[in-house]
Structures are given as C-alpha cells and as structure tokens.
Amino acid sequence: MITLSGVYKAFGSNQVLNGVDLSIARGESMVIIGGSGTGKSVMLKSVLGLVTPDRGTITLDGQDVLKQERDAFLARFGMLFQGAALFDSMPVWENVAFRLLRGSLKRPRSEAREVAVEKLRRVGLGPQVADLFPAELSGGMQKRVGLARAIAAGPEIIFFDEPTTGLDPIMSGVINELIREIVTEMGATAMTITHDMTSVRAIADKVAMLHGGIVRWTGTVAEMDATSDPYVQQFIHGRAEGPIPSVR
Amino acid sequence: MNMAAGSWLAGFLAGVLGGLGRPVLGLLATIGRVTLFALEAVSHIFRPPFYWREFGQAVMQIGWYSLPVVGMTAIFTGGALALQIYAGGNRFGAEAVVPQIVAIGMARELGPVLGGLMVAARVASSIAAEIGTMKVTEQIDALTTLSTNPMKYLTVPRLLAATLTLPVLVGIGDSIGIMGGWLVGVTRLDFNSATYLKNTVDFLQVWDVGSGLVKGAVFGFxxxxxxxxxxxxxxxxAQGVGAATKSAVVSASVLILAANYLLTEVFFSA
Known part of the structure; x- marks a missing residue:
C-alpha cells in the first residue's frame, strides 16, 4: 500500500502540494485528475523520490520511501513518462531491456533482447521495431515502447504520467486498453495521472482529484459521476464556469 | 531636508552595495555547487557499478572524433608559429631557433591550450546539449526510475574519457604541430630537414612534453x-538547452585559460 500523509512541497514561492493525504491499496488502479499545474506530477515524483517533499511522509507498505534502499525500492516500480522519455541514443530493444542489461537484474544480452521482443509483442509491436531508434517511431509507438519498458522487469507498482496526451482517440483507446489489461494481468498497483476522462473510465478503480495542493475528492468512477462536488463536476464535464478558475 | 538627503544616500549606497554583492554571492554559490558536483563525480569513479560500454562510447566521441579538428588546428598553428618566429628572430639574427621555439611552444602551451579549446568547443557543447535535452525530456528522471544513477551513467564515463583522452590528443597535436613547423621551415624558410629535426629532438626535454600532457588531462576534466x-x-x-550549451563552452574555455596560467606558474616559475 502507498500512503501519502500531509505532504507539502513548494518551489520557491509556489506552494504546489499543500498537505496531500492519499492511500492506494495493493492491486488498485488509482487515477489522479486535476487541472494543469496542480501538482499531480510532483506528487507522483515525490513517491518515487525524484522530488523530496518539504514536509509529510510517504510510505510504501508502511516504510518511509526516503529511508528505503534505493535500488531495491526502485526495482519495485515501473513508470511510463508523459513523453515516453525513451533514450534516443539506443535502439528500441535496449530501451525496453534497459534494466535487464545493467545493475542487479542484469542478464546476458541475448536473453534481455528476447524479453524485450516479448514485451514489445505484448504492447502490440512486432520484432521489426526492436532495432529501430526512438526517433523513427510515431508518438503512439513511442508510448507503447515506454509501456513495454515500464513492465519489462515485472514491477509491482506502475506509474503512468498522462499516458494518452498527444495521441489520437483511437491510439488513446489502444493505450488505455493495454494499461487496463497489463495492470489486471500483472496484478500490479497502478497510479495514473490524466486529464483524459475516457482514460479515467477505462483505467480507474478509484479516482482522486487534486486541487489547490490537496486531494479534494476520492471515490470510484460511479461515485465520481454521482458526486455533487462542484470541483469534480466542473472538471469531468469540462465547464469553463465553476469554482476552478479558467484562467490560471 | 538633511534627513531626507541622508535617507536617500543610505538607500543609494545600500542599492549599490547590494548590486555588487549579489553577483559575488551568486558566483561563490555557483563555485560551491560546481565543486560539490565535481567531488561527487570523482567519488563515483572509484565506486561500482562502472558503465564500461558508456565509457567506451565516450572515448570514441570525445577522443577519436576530435582527432581531425585537433590535428588541423595543430598543423596550421605549427606552420604559422614557424613563420612568426622566423620573422621575429630575423630582427636580431636568431632565425636558427625556429625548430626549438616551435617545439617548446607547441609542447608546453599551444598544443594543450588550443587542443583544449577546440575540444571544449566540440565536446562541452555536445555534452551539455545531450544531457540538457535528456533533462528536459525527462530521460534523466527515467534513468533514476530504472535504478540507474545519472551521475554514474552520464557524468562519470564522460569525465573519465575526457581526462584520459585529452592528453593523447595533446600528444598527437604536439607531433602534428611540430611537423607543421618543420614543413614550413623546410619548404618556405630553407631549413635543412635533418638539421631541423635534430634541433627539435635535441632541445625538447621530457618535462616539456609531460607538462603539456598533464595540462591536457586537467583541461579534459x-x-x-x-x-x-x-x-x-x-x-x-529549447532556450534552456541553448543557454546551457553556450555556458558550457564559455565557462570551459575561460577555465582552461585560467588553469593554464596556474599550471604554468606551478610547473615553470623559477
């Protein structure tokens, strides 16, 4: 279980997180929604230790994430970045097998390549893609390669940072379906950041809305549709009028 | 009126002192951060894991692919140096010292400094642009999430490769530069080829070359x-990466020239 308790983070005078409290149960798919610049990515990066909170605690299975042995801690995670964040100096298969080519999970290159090709197949990409470089792929293919990299080492927890941003509706649907399938198949805990309500409905077991640096609302997708919370209603229906200012 | 003037003067002085102090404090803070960064990088050189593949690629990028530019710079510099020394020496009948001065000039100063500056232009810019782009596209964060320390994976191989390959480049540059001087000396200044080479070899001492190689290692770092x-x-x-690239070249160039003076003081001041 991942638990955030009273997490604060500011960048200079900009207070981004203002006391975030959130729990994500093991095997649960939690989707975080909220306007741009509300600190969703900062929250996710705080869990991974990429950003250090100013105050508050973040625990994984009851242990403070900042006090855990880094390699063992990070080995439990996979992450799909917003822009895929593929390493453009290496071919696709080396990107996917990155963890398997170095460090504690190191395997022989031929074996790592086999795993990479299998993971690429899992996300719907053929073996011919393995030797291409990221710059030769479309945005959708890059996202799929990023997804293959995130699941390559069989993580227990997977983070998805805006997985469908910049993709056409069909490719968004494909990525959403893949995420749902993979999370269910692997039994992984998932935390997804998105603005895309189609993604929310496809991926989420639970939804949390971040606004003003705090988690303003949490519940299931059905509860989200039924809630009278004006912030949630404004956001999910994309209305310009409401408590969330349209000019920020 | 007097009180108002006094208050204005105090405000003015505070503004001037603040304006002078802020950049100085900023500079000191930056020096501190760079020093800590350098110390951390050096400490990682001696601690596993080691990324040999990345080190090999860095050796190729920094060393091998810089050979043409360093070679071209050295040969033209050696040639120009021979012409200048001949013309200058002619004023007091010292034309014969061309081989010796070209050799010592290339080995002690021009080889390492020009080699360092050319590599700074070529390599510091490309390293800054590559790592800067990786940072803005979240590739550095991705490295961390993949249990890979960016300092070990990106910085250490480049630092080590530059420190080890630049002395080799300087050695090659020295040889090519001296050859450039010999070529001009023999073809344009009527020197005897064998005499030119003998004078070069007889005059040059091991430390002349060695000091240049040490400078090369420092400049590479x-x-x-x-x-x-x-x-x-x-x-x-794009603007951030562009600024980082420019700053990398400018700061590397200035630091090379400053370090060159300091090392020359240490090595050769009587």
Missing part, C-alpha cells in the same frame, strides 16, 4: 565537467 554540469542544470525548453 574541465571540458567534461562543464558540459555535464551545465547539461544537468539546464533550464526548460
């Missing part, structure tokens, strides 16, 4: 350090 530091601290977007 500076080039990679500035490239990595500015890349890792790049601002957002």
């Amino acid at each position: 500076i080039v990679a350090l500035m490239g990595c530091w500015h890349g890792m601290n790049s601002g957002r977007g």
Whole structure:
C-alpha cells in the first residue's frame, strides 16, 4: 500500500502540494485528475523520490520511501513518462531491456533482447521495431515502447504520467486498453495521472482529484459521476464556469 | 531636508552595495555547487557499478572524433608559429631557433591550450546539449526510475574519457604541430630537414612534453565537467538547452585559460 500523509512541497514561492493525504491499496488502479499545474506530477515524483517533499511522509507498505534502499525500492516500480522519455541514443530493444542489461537484474544480452521482443509483442509491436531508434517511431509507438519498458522487469507498482496526451482517440483507446489489461494481468498497483476522462473510465478503480495542493475528492468512477462536488463536476464535464478558475 | 538627503544616500549606497554583492554571492554559490558536483563525480569513479560500454562510447566521441579538428588546428598553428618566429628572430639574427621555439611552444602551451579549446568547443557543447535535452525530456528522471544513477551513467564515463583522452590528443597535436613547423621551415624558410629535426629532438626535454600532457588531462576534466554540469542544470525548453550549451563552452574555455596560467606558474616559475 502507498500512503501519502500531509505532504507539502513548494518551489520557491509556489506552494504546489499543500498537505496531500492519499492511500492506494495493493492491486488498485488509482487515477489522479486535476487541472494543469496542480501538482499531480510532483506528487507522483515525490513517491518515487525524484522530488523530496518539504514536509509529510510517504510510505510504501508502511516504510518511509526516503529511508528505503534505493535500488531495491526502485526495482519495485515501473513508470511510463508523459513523453515516453525513451533514450534516443539506443535502439528500441535496449530501451525496453534497459534494466535487464545493467545493475542487479542484469542478464546476458541475448536473453534481455528476447524479453524485450516479448514485451514489445505484448504492447502490440512486432520484432521489426526492436532495432529501430526512438526517433523513427510515431508518438503512439513511442508510448507503447515506454509501456513495454515500464513492465519489462515485472514491477509491482506502475506509474503512468498522462499516458494518452498527444495521441489520437483511437491510439488513446489502444493505450488505455493495454494499461487496463497489463495492470489486471500483472496484478500490479497502478497510479495514473490524466486529464483524459475516457482514460479515467477505462483505467480507474478509484479516482482522486487534486486541487489547490490537496486531494479534494476520492471515490470510484460511479461515485465520481454521482458526486455533487462542484470541483469534480466542473472538471469531468469540462465547464469553463465553476469554482476552478479558467484562467490560471 | 538633511534627513531626507541622508535617507536617500543610505538607500543609494545600500542599492549599490547590494548590486555588487549579489553577483559575488551568486558566483561563490555557483563555485560551491560546481565543486560539490565535481567531488561527487570523482567519488563515483572509484565506486561500482562502472558503465564500461558508456565509457567506451565516450572515448570514441570525445577522443577519436576530435582527432581531425585537433590535428588541423595543430598543423596550421605549427606552420604559422614557424613563420612568426622566423620573422621575429630575423630582427636580431636568431632565425636558427625556429625548430626549438616551435617545439617548446607547441609542447608546453599551444598544443594543450588550443587542443583544449577546440575540444571544449566540440565536446562541452555536445555534452551539455545531450544531457540538457535528456533533462528536459525527462530521460534523466527515467534513468533514476530504472535504478540507474545519472551521475554514474552520464557524468562519470564522460569525465573519465575526457581526462584520459585529452592528453593523447595533446600528444598527437604536439607531433602534428611540430611537423607543421618543420614543413614550413623546410619548404618556405630553407631549413635543412635533418638539421631541423635534430634541433627539435635535441632541445625538447621530457618535462616539456609531460607538462603539456598533464595540462591536457586537467583541461579534459574541465571540458567534461562543464558540459555535464551545465547539461544537468539546464533550464526548460529549447532556450534552456541553448543557454546551457553556450555556458558550457564559455565557462570551459575561460577555465582552461585560467588553469593554464596556474599550471604554468606551478610547473615553470623559477
């Protein structure tokens, strides 16, 4: 279980997180929604230790994430970045097998390549893609390669940072379906950041809305549709009028 | 009126002193951060894991692919130096010292300094641009989530490769530069080829070459350090990466010239 308790983070005078409290149960798919610049990515990066909170605690299975042995801690995670964040100096298969080519999970290159090709197949990409470089792929293919990299080492927890941003509706649907399938198949805990309500409905077991640096609302997708919370209603229906200012 | 004037003067002085102090404090803070970055990078050189593949690629990028530019710079510099020394020496009948001065000039100063500056232009910029782009596209964060320390994976191989390959480049540059002087001496200044070479070999001492190689290693460290530091601290977007690239080249060049003076003081002041 991942638990955030009273997490604060500011960048200079900009207070981004203002006391975030959130729990994500093991095997649960939690989707975080909220306007741009509300600190969703900062929250996710705080869990991974990429950003250090100013105050508050973040625990994984009851242990403070900042006090855990880094390699063992990070080995439990996979992450799909917003822009895929593929390493453009290496071919696709080396990107996917990155963890398997170095460090504690190191395997022989031929074996790592086999795993990479299998993971690429899992996300719907053929073996011919393995030797291409990221710059030769479309945005959708890059996202799929990023997804293959995130699941390559069989993580227990997977983070998805805006997985469908910049993709056409069909490719968004494909990525959403893949995420749902993979999370269910692997039994992984998932935390997804998105603005895309189609993604929310496809991926989420639970939804949390971040606004003003705090988690303003949490519940299931059905509860989200039924809630009278004006912030949630404004956001999910994309209305310009409401408590969330349209000019920020 | 007097009180108002006094208050204005105090405000003015505070403004002037503040204006002078802020950049100085900023500079000191930056020096401190760069020093800590360098110390951390050096400490990682001696601690596993080691990324040999990345080190090999860095050796190729920094050393091998810099050979043409260093070679071209050295040959033209050696030739020009021979012409200048001949013309200058002619004023007091000292034309015969061309081989010796070309050799000592290339080995002690021009080989390492020009080699360092050319590599700074070529390598510090490319390292800063590459790492800066990786930072703004979240590739550095991705490295961390993949249990890979960016300092070990990106900085250490480049730092080590530049420190080890630049002395080799300087050695090659020295040889090519001296050859450039010999070529001009023999073809344009009527020197006897064998005499020119004998004078060069007889005059040059081991420390003349050795000091240049040590300078090369220091300059290589500076080039990679500035490239990595500015890349890792790049601002957002294309403008941020562009600024990081420019700063890497400028700071590496200035530090090379400053370090050259300091090393020359240490090595050769009587």
